[in-house]
Structures are given as structure tokens and as C-alpha cells.
Amino acid sequence: MHSMAKEVGFGAALAGIIYLVASGYDITVFLLLGILVVAIWFIRSGSATVKRFKNMEGNRPNREGLKIQFDDVGGQEVPKRELIEALKFMVDLENVKRLGIKPLKGILLTGPPGTGKTLLAKAAANHTRSVFIASSGSEFIEMYAGVGAQRVRQLFSAARTSALREKCDSATIFIDEIEVIGGKRGRHTSHLEYDQTLNQLLVEMDGINLYDDVKVLVIAATNRADLLDPALLRPGRFDRIVQVNLPDKKGRLHILEIHSKGKPLENSVDFNEIARDTLGFSGAHLESLINEAAILAMRKSKTLIGQEELREAIDKVIMGEKLDRRPGKEEIDRIAHHEVGHGIVSEVLRPGSVSAITIMPRGQSLGYIRQSQEEDSHIYTRTYLENQIAILLAGSVAEELIFASKSTSSSKDFEQALEISRKLIKSGMSEAGIVDLEELPKELYHEIITGILKTQEEKASGILKSKLDALKEISAFITESGRIEGDIFRKMLGTEDT
Numbered sequence: 233m234h235s236m237a238k239e240v241g242f243g244a245a246l247a248g249i250i251y252l253v254a255s256g257y258d259i260t261v262f263l264l265l266g267i268l269v270v271a272i273w274f275i276r277s278g279s280a281t282v283k284r285f286k287n288m289e290g291n292r293p294n295r296e297g298l299k300i301q302f303d304d305v306g307g308q309e310v311p312k313r314e315l316i317e318a319l320k321f322m323v324d325l326e327n328v329k330r331l332g333i334k335p336l337k338g339i340l341l342t343g344p345p346g347t348g349k350t351l352l353a354k355a356a357a358n359h360t361r362s363v364f365i366a367s368s369g370s371e372f373i374e375m376y377a378g379v380g381a382q383r384v385r386q387l388f389s390a391a392r393t394s395a396l397r398e399k400c401d402s403a404t405i406f407i408d409e410i411e412v413i414g415g416k417r418g419r420h421t422s423h424l425e426y427d428q429t430l431n432q433l434l435v436e437m438d439g440i441n442l443y444d445d446v447k448v449l450v451i452a453a454t455n456r457a458d459l460l461d462p463a464l465l466r467p468g469r470f471d472r473i474v475q476v477n478l479p480d481k482k483g484r485l486h487i488l489e490i491h492s493k494g495k496p497l498e499n500s501v502d503f504n505e506i507a508r509d510t511l512g513f514s515g516a517h518l519e520s521l522i523n524e525a526a527i528l529a530m531r532k533s534k535t536l537i538g539q540e541e542l543r544e545a546i547d548k549v550i551m552g553e554k555l556d557r558r559p560g561k562e563e564i565d566r567i568a569h570h571e572v573g574h575g576i577v578s579e580v581l582r583p584g585s586v587s588a589i590t591i592m593p594r595g596q597s598l599g600y601i602r603q604s605q606e607e608d609s610h611i612y613t614r615t616y617l618e619n620q621i622a623i624l625l626a627g628s629v630a631e632e633l634i635f636a637s638k639s640t641s642s643s644k645d646f647e648q649a650l651e652i653s654r655k656l657i658k659s660g661m662s663e664a665g666i667v668d669l670e671e672l673p674k675e676l677y678h679e680i681i682t683g684i685l686k687t688q689e690e691k692a693s694g695i696l697k698s699k700l701d702a703l704k705e706i707s708a709f710i711t712e713s714g715r716i717e718g719d720i721f722r723k724m725l726g727t728e729d730t
Contacts, residue, residue: 254498291550300354306490307483307515308348314474315339315356321403322360322447336471337440338450342411342457343476346516349453350408352476356451357404358375363395364404369412372429379415380429388436388448402447410452411459430461437469454457478514483506487515491522498538506542509587509604521545543588544631545716546602551594559598566631566708567591569640571599574631575706577692578603579727581619584724590715598641604718614661617652623686624649629692630703653684702726 300313321335323547328335340351346719351567357364370381391403395656409415442447452470454460457538464470479487485507510518524545531538552564559567566710568591575586587604594600628642643711660666662680669677696703709724710716716724 247276247642255612255631267352298352300358302352302355304490305351305355305515306487307479308352308476309483311341311352311474311476312355314472316346318472318474319356319449322362324446335447336449337437337468338452338459340449340465340470340474341453341474342400342473343455344478344514347476347478348515349476350406352474353404353406353453356449357406358400360404360449361400362402362404362449363391363398363400364392364406365394365406366406368409369414372413372727374425374640380426381432381517382430384432384436388439389444390446391448392446401445402449405448405450407450407452409454410464411454411456411494412462414452414454414464416459417463425499430464433462433508434469439683440597454526457630478512479518479560480509483514484510484518488520488522491519495522495526496536498536501537501542505539509543509546509602511604522548523646524548535686547588547590547594547600550602551600553594559593563598564591564711566635566709567599567641569630569634569703569713570627570639571601571712572703573626573692574601575721576630576725577705578623579697579722579725580695580699581622583727584718584722586718588608588715588717589710589721591710592714614656616682617656617661618688618691621649621684622653622692624652625685625689626692626696629689630696633693633696633700634703634707640690649685650681651690653681656684657681658673666701699725 236273244602259583302316318336318339321333335389336521343349353366354364362386365387372383384560387405391405395401395403413426413433415426415430417427417430437450440450447692450470457465457473463475485503488503488506506521513521521542523542528541528544528548529535532541534541571589575589578585580675582603585603587602589599589601624645625642626646631642636676654669656662657664657667657672657677657680659667662684664672664676664680706716706724
């Protein structure tokens with residue numbers, strides 16, 4: 233409403249000026265008055281900026297506002313160790329001086345969204361008993377040149393002023409989405425507002441001194457470190473870059489335990505299974521998972537959250553809410569065979585990998601197979617990648633075996649299979665050996681890709697033909713039930729002991 237009122241006011245003023253000019257009036261006085269109003273507005277805007285930064289202050293740990301501890305951040309043991317080590321200059325100043333250690337001015341947290349970068353920054357402020365002031369890169373940029381640089385100065389000034397007022401000798405400034413103001417200079421040709429804002433940030437960081445009344449530490453976060461200007465990343469600015477990656481299985485288990493505190497759980501709940509089945513989940517995803525499980529329990533009028541709700545919550549977080557629409561009988565039958573085809577080939581090539589198969593429509597998907605693995609992998613072999621291609625193609629192969637035709641349901645599978653095939657070639661694991669994709673002739677490239685896909689399609693076909701009865705039986709079961717869990721699936725497939 234405030235923004236709309238400003239637009240209406242500007243429009244009315246402009247209409248008035250046009251009317252006066254058309255009527256032959258001298259508008260010099262009105263122009264001078266307008267310049268005065270704009271100047272006053274800029275001054276008031278600057279004051280509002282200071283107030284906004286002040287309102288974003290955290291409180292010292294002995295108050296109610298800032299209670300985040302490093303123990304409250306799960307799945308990030310390595311980043312926590314790096315941060316604690318980097319913060320020693322603020323909590324053990326005498327030893328730092330004695331050893332002649334140059335204090336860190338800035339710490340950059342980089343990693344995917346939802347991995348806990350903001351929580352780590354709050355925990356760092358708490359650990360150092362600092363005043364905590366948070367801001368976002370987008371808050372510094374306006375259409376008017378110079379405003380961003382002014383706000384950077386005000387941010388650092390507000391941090392020092394707040395620390396002195398709180399009788400605290402240190403302040404932590406947290407800037408989220410630092411890539412907005414810290415991007416490589418010269419990218420924006422329209423005006424220099426971005427470059428001026430970055431230059432001011434560099435100047436302020438250069439001015440940080442260990443012997444000031446208030447020690448200032450800048451912590452920034454980004455998921456696009458590749459966009460940052462090199463001047464920002466050099467020693468003396470952001471001295472330490474901390475990778476905050478997606479948690480591994482042990483980290484996911486820790487996060488689940490943290491977010492489940494205070495929630496009523498059934499004794500049968502097994503977080504090890506949930507941690508195993510949530511490969512690729514961030515801390516934010518896992519928090520949402522626990523919350524969705526609680527909502528599902530409430531829908532069922534249950535007083536305790538069970539394993540069933542947690543399993544369904546995984547599907548909800550990945551795929552979205554169940555849809556009311558349901559395909560016709562023929563479509564359901566085709567979808568069931570398609571998904572079970574994926575499941576059978578996955579289970580044969582990677583025993584124990586199928587966690588659940590469902591044909592309940594969710595989001596944009598009509599069916600879904602959830603795979604799991606005991607340990608998180610960081611590198612992949614040729615055999616593993618080729619098996620993944622076979623699993624992806626198994627859905628269309630199953631449709632062709634049963635219905636003598638394929639459908640559009642396999643389009644996403646084909647895209648993923650092609651991407652893995654490119655990875656095989658790029659990694660030197662194809663029959664072409666080590667090659668440069670850009671220099672590889674298109675005809676040869678097409679031939680290699682086609683060969684990889686055809687070989688894995690034949691592998692999937694051979695497996696499904698040998699398990700044709702199981703394919704039909706399990707598909708009939710899932711058509712009626714809508715879902716099958718991994719243990720029941722393995723029992724029907726006859727591989728429960730493998």
C-alpha cells in the first residue's frame with residue numbers, strides 16, 4: 233500500500249507539472265521545491281536504513297534473542313571445526329597476540345541452499361559473545377547510484393555502535409546472498425552502483441583492526457561463489473572459505489534427531505532408515521520432513537508420529553502433495569508396470585536399493601520409485617553409471633514387453649539416461665577413451681551415445697524377461713494398493729535374502 237501511494241503521488245505531481253507547463257506558467261519555483269523534497273527524502277531514507285540495520289541486531293547470548301549453539305547445527309562437523317578455529321582470535325585474544333597471529337577479517341560460507349549457513353553464522357556470533365547483525369545482499373542495491381555504498385558504511389557503523397551500547401567488545405556482521413553486491417566488477421554496464429557498493433565493502437573490510445574498541449568479523453554466505461569478484465576472495469578480506477555441503481548419512485541422522493526433539497514419536501521410529509532414504513536432502517529438507525510427518529499424524533488424529541508418516545513425508549517433500557485426480561484404469565496399469573520395471577532392474581543390479589514404489593499421483597509425477605543406498609558415494613564407476621542407465625530405461629522396456637508400445641512417461645528417464653551417457657564419455661569411460669567433447673565429431677558422438685543406450689536397454693530387457701511373472705504379479709498388487717514398500721517388494725520378487 234505504501235509503494236502504491238508513492239506511485240500515485242509521483243503520478244499526480246507529474247500530471248500537475250505537465251498541466252502548469254501547458255498553461256504557460258513558470259515552474260522554476262516548483263522545480264526548486266521538488267529538489268528540496270527529494271533531498272529531504274534521501275536524508276530520511278538514510279536514517280531509516282540505520283534503523284533497519286539496528287532492528288536486525290541479534291542479542292548477546294545471556295539474553296533471549298540469540299541462543300543458537302554449534303551443537304544445534306547438525307550434519308556440518310567439518311565446517312563447525314573450521315569456524316571454531318577461525319573464531320579463536322575473538323575469544324582468545326591474548327594468545328593470538330602472543331603468537332603474532334593475523335586475525336581473520338572475513339569468513340565465506342559457500343554451499344547449496346538450506347545447508348545451515350545462516351545457522352552457522354548465528355552460532356559463530358554466540359560462540360564469540362558478539363553482537364549479531366544480519367543483512368542480505370539485495371538490501372544494498374537501489375536504482376540510485378551511491379545508496380548501496382552508503383548502506384555498507386551504515387551497516388559497519390551500526391555494528392560498532394550496537395556493540396558499544398551493549399558493552400560488548402566484538403560484533404559479527406552476516407551478509408547473506410553476498411553475490412548480489414560482491415559479483416565480478418564490470419558485469420553491469422548500465423551504471424556503477426554495483427561496483428561502488430562492492431568497492432565500499434572492500435574498503436570497510438580493509439579498515440577492520442584487531443586493536444579497535446570493537447573487533448568486527450564479517451561472515452558472508454553464497455551458493456554461487458563462482459560469481460564473486462577475486463578482490464573479495466583474496467587474503468585480507470575473506471581469509472577463510474568454508475564449504476557447507478549437503479550432509480552425509482551420519483549428518484542426516486544427526487539433523488533428524490535435532491529436529492525431532494520435543495515431538496512425540498512412536499517407539500518403532502527408525503531414523504537410520506529415514507537417513508538412508510534421504511540422500512541429497514539438505515538440513516532444511518529434513519526439517520520440513522519432520523514437520524510434514526507431524527502434519528500427517530495430525531490428519532490421521534494420531535497422538536504419536538510413526539514410521540509410516542515419516543516415510544510418506546519423504547515422498548511429500550520430494551514430489552509434493554497427493555493429487556485428487558486419478559488416471560484411468562488403462563493408464564494406471566501402464567504406470568504400475570513402468571515403475572515396477574524400474575524397481576526390478578534396480579533390485580537385481582543393486583540388491584536392497586528399492587525403498588518404496590508408488591503410483592499415487594504427486595506434483596507433476598504419476599508414479600515414483602524411491603531408491604536408497606547404505607553409504608553416500610562421492611565418485612562413481614563405469615559399472616555403477618551403466619547400471620543407472622539400465623534402471624532408467626527399464627520403465628519403457630517394461631511397457632514395451634507388456635503393452636507392445638512405449639509412452640511419453642519415459643521422457644524424463646531418457647533425459648537422465650542421456651546425461652549419464654555424456655558423463656561416461658566426458659569422464660573417459662566410454663569406448664572412445666579420453667576425448668574432448670567439443671572436438672568429438674558429431675557422428676561419432678551420436679554413435680557412442682546410441683551404443684551405450686542400446687547396450688543398457690538390452691541389459692534391462694534381459695532382466696525383465698527373466699522376471700516377467702514377478703513384473704505382472706507386483707504390478708497387479710501395486711495397481712490395487714497404490715504403493716509397495718521395499719521389504720514386501722523384495723519378498724514378492726524372491727530376493728529378500730540377497
